[in-house]
Amino acid sequence: MIQPDGHHLAELNIGRLLTPTDDPRVAEFMNNLDRINGLGKRMPGFVWMMEGSGEPGTGNTENNIxxxxxxxxxxxxxxxxxxxxxxxxGTIHKQFYERRHDWFEVLGEQHFVMWWVPEGHKPTLEEGLARLDHLRTNGPDTQAFGWDELKQASKWRDNRCAQVAAE
Known part of the structure; x- marks a missing residue:
């Protein structure tokens, strides 16, 4: 999948927490949201992030489904x-991703999608969910895709985390 001229890469990742956000069992995840999101925002190549209320320690968890x-x-x-x-x-994000099963349910269907957006476009949650639905229904194409379709994605191929079997 080649990046079209004048476009950026959007991604949506969804998950269902095992417990409410104020439960001690997800506290480590919740307590690190601002840290990980802040790191992402400082990374070279970062353009935009869907935001929540700005309340410390909530990340964008108000953007529920x-x-x-x-x-x-x-x-x-x-x-x-x-x-x-x-x-x-390539950052501490990977360590949290590897532990996602500690805080999130295993979803029985695709929960991550990427797509190209024109430079300057800020996608809505509804747009992202529509792209995810498109991927689930039609498989990967130019409208919605995953890491497999990005041949230039070498770090993913070399460092991806082990799959967690659906329960």
Whole structure:
């Protein structure tokens, strides 16, 4: 998948927390949201992040899905594949990603999607969910895709985390 001229890379990642955000079992995750999000915002190639209320320690968990406060979303835009990949697989973010099963339910369907957006475009959660639905329904194409379709994504291929089997 080649990046079109004048476009950036958007990504949406959704998950359902095992417990409410104020439960001690997800405290380590919640207590590090501002740190990890702040790191992402300082990374070369970062363009934009969907924000929450700005309340410390909540990240953007207010951006929940279907009114379920435990079903949360994270959406960002990056200049290119390499900058997103560097953040995901080349920073402390990877350590938290590897522990996602400590805080999140295993979803039985695709929960991550990427797509190209025109430079300057800030996608909505609804747009991201529509792209995820497109990927689930049609498989990867130019409208919605995953890491497999990005041949230039070497860090992902070398450092990806082990798959967690669906329960």
């Amino acid at each position: 279907d009114g379920d406060p435990q079903f949360v979303a994270n959406m960002t835009v990056w200049k290119n594949v390499e900058s997103l990949e560097r953040f995901v697989w």
